Amino acid sequence: MHGFSQYTEPWDVMQIRDLPYPDPGVPDVRSGPRFLYWLGRNQLGGQLKSLSWGLLHQCGVAGLPLGVGLAVQAVVDRSGRSLALAAGLIALLGAAVALGDTMLHRTAVTNWITAAARVQQLLARKTAELGSALTRRVAAGEVVAVSTGDVEKIGWFVEALSRFAAAALTLVVVCVGLLVYQPALGVVVAIGVPVLALAVLPLLPKATRRADAQRELAGKATELASDTVAGLRVLRGIGGEDLFLGRYRDASQQVRRAAVRSARMWALISAVQVLLPGLLLITIVVYGAKLTLDGRVTVGELVTVYSAVTLLLYPLRHFEEIAMAYSFSRPSAQRAARVLSLERTAPAPGDEAPARTPALVPDEPPSGDLYDPATGLLAPAGLFTAVVCGDPDLAGRLAERLGGHATSDTAAPDTAAPDTATPDAATDADAPGGTPPSALLGGVALDDVALITARGAVLVQDKDPVLLSGTLAELLDVPASGHVSAADALDAAQCEDVLAALAQTSADRADDPMRTRITERGRSLSGGQRQRLALARSLVTDPEVLVLDEPTSAVDSHTEARVAAGVKRLRSGRTTVVFASSPLVLDxxxxxxLVHEGEVAAAGTHRELLHTDPRYRAVVTRETAAEDAAKAAIPGAMEHGVREEIEESA
Structure with missing residues (x-):
């Protein structure tokens, strides 16, 4: 159900000092326009406040011609009393303009910032909810584009909406006032102003399409730039900088050409809004002069009407602005809605994604054996369980599912060939929404407990962990049980060389590596160093269950053996699941x-499986079927090979 949060009333006037919101609410993400409407409705109080000050300001501006016309007529009539009254009216209107303009700016900026802050909070909440699944569903560059430029454009439209409403009401008031004040000229204004306001409507669809094309190309260029920067180290290693630089140059040129085409259309709209008011002013002057010569209109009335039409150009500008704001914010809102509509458990085709609000009060954390019904994997409580899976993608999905609230990447039933379906695939398809059943911890489905509780009970570290910028002490300052110190975690993860390298670059005179700043994503460190620091961070938290996906894939064999021994020692008595294929870890x-084709195929110790299961041996030793058959044909060859493997592992 789409609507307001229990903490947000539509008539509340949010102040910047009150940010962030206690709860940003549950957005309507069915489309971009619906999302914009939801944002505007959620700050209705601020919109009405801005509308009130906008009316005061613009009606004050529109009333100035009346004071000027009365003053001119007073001079013509040589009436000092009328001149004094006209001066008083001008002074009063000037004060109203100043006050209205000041407060309108304050309320409009508040509406802009609070709308943008609400969207950013929603994006942050969705990012925390999806975790590592986010970048598998949406490109990282698109997330960056939404949380930066798109947020500003969405806030711009929400802020401009109240000013546009004030301008539209002002136009109605002025036209009605001129009809009453001077009917002969007022009829011309009443007919001409709506024509001016609606003249650009035929041009808006084309301008909007060009703006959409520009925004789409800009988003793709941002994604390309983000992905290139993220993979710069790899690109340099393979000599691909020039290739990707050329691709980005082409993308940026496409954005430039699209921006020029869009700017031409908006320039045409601006030209129309300058030309037509000019023609209206000429008509007013010519027709008004004729009426004045005929004695039907006084000089003061002609000045009043002319000045009023001149000042009407200011509120008319808001029609162009709201059109631009909507055309730029609509695709931005559509992208934001697409990100915010993502769910960890995908709905069935044709079903609307359910609106979820993360639980605020954690449930009692479960404990016990960790079991995955989809594959039959059982990790007994308190033991070190290694999982061997020949498909890295399947291993990543299984590791995520063990953490609870996992995203389903299962294909729709009609996309799978009937002869390739497995019993587990059928089970997955029969599950609600076509997703695999939830992993169980101590018999409790992790998907049924609050997300924060599931994360506290089971910590999953994927194969590409992220190190945030900050000092090493800040990196390891995470919610933890307090039973594992940072020193013990660093020692178990074999981070001695990392600490030495950080000490050399430390800004602290005592060469304290804990106070050394780590750059964004740990780019100043090698892949193995980043991996071990991320492992140390996971060990510090000391969760009930720790799931590690290839935690030593980027380290050398000697370090890998010590890391595996250190993790086993530190996690003694705690449940640990490691996805790996290295004999040094498995031993x-x-x-x-062994998980084969989506289900558990064998279980035992590393040495037992090497002897008894050729599928396990093929994954662990990278041995082909032909090599396996050749060894089987030579008496004692298999035992000798296994013995060598075991000795190397030891």
């Missing part, structure tokens, strides 16, 4: 489970 495990 440390209390239990090794």
């Amino acid at each position: 440390q495990a209390d239990q090794v489970v």
Whole structure:
């Protein structure tokens, strides 16, 4: 159900000092326009406040010609009393203009900032909810584009809406006032002003399409730039900088050409809004002069009407602005709605994504054996379980599912070939929304407990962990049980060389590596160093269950063996699940489970499975079927190979 949060009333006037929102609410993400409407409705009090000050300001501006006309007529009539009254009216209107303009600016900026802040809070909440699944569903560059430029454009439209409403009401008031004040000229104004306001409507669809095309190309260029910067280290290694630089140059030129085409259309709209008011003014002057010569209109009335039409150009500008704001904010709102509509559990085709609000009060954390019904994987409580899976993508999805609230990447039932379907695939398709059943911890479905509770019970570290910028002490300052110190975690993860390298670059005179600043995503460190620091961060938290996806894939074999031994020692008595295929890690495990084609195929120790299961041996030793058959044909060859493998592992 789409609507307001229980903490937000539509008539509340949010102040900047009150940010962030206690709860930004549940957005309507069915489309971009619906999302914009939801934002405007959620700050209705601020919109009405801005509308009130806008009316005071613009009606004050529109009333000035009346004071000027009365003053001119007073001079013509040589009436000092009328001149004094006209001066008083001008002074009063000037004060109203100043006050209205000041307060309108304050309220309009408040509406802009609070709308943008609400969108940013919603994006931050969705990012925290999706976790690592976000970048598999949406490109990182698109997330950056939405949370920066798109947020500003959405805020611009929400802010401009109240000023446009004030301008439209002012035009109505002025036209009605001129009809009453001077009917002969007022009829011309009443007919001409709506024509001026609506003349650009035929041009808006084309301008909007060009603006959409520009925004789409700009978004793609941002995605390309973000992905290129993220992979710059790899690109330099393969000599691909020039290739990707050329691609970005082409993308940026496409954006430039699209921006020029869009600017031409908006320039045409601006020209129309300058030309037509000019023609209206000429008509007023010519027709008014004729009426004045005929004695039907006084000089003061002609000055009043002319001045009023001149000042009407100011509120008319808001029609162009609201059109531009909507055309630029609509695709931005559509992108934001697309990101905010993502759910960890995908709905069935044709079903609307359910609106979820993360639980604020954590449930009692479950404990016990970790079990995945989809594959049959069982990780006994308190043991070190290693999982071998020949498909890295399947391993990543399984690791995420073990953490609860996992995203379903299962294809729709009609896209899978019937002869390739497995029993597990059928089970997955029968599950609600076509998603695999939830992992169980101590018999409790992790998807049924609050997300924050599931994250506290099971911590999943994927194969590409992110290090945020900050000092090493800040990196390790995470919510934890307090039973594992930072020193013990760093020692178990074999970070001695990392600490030494950080000490050399430390800004602290005592060469304290804990106070050394780590750059964004740890780009100043090698892949193995980043991986071990991320592992140390996970070990510090000391969760009930720790799931590690290839935690040593970027380190050398000697370090890998020490890391595996250190993790087993530090996690003694706690449940640990490691997805790996390295014998050095597998030999440390209390239990090794082989997952083949989406289900558990074998379980035992590393040495037992090497002897008994050729599928396990093929994954772990990278041995082909032909090599396996050749060894089987030579008596004792298999045992000798296994013995060598075990000795290397030890």
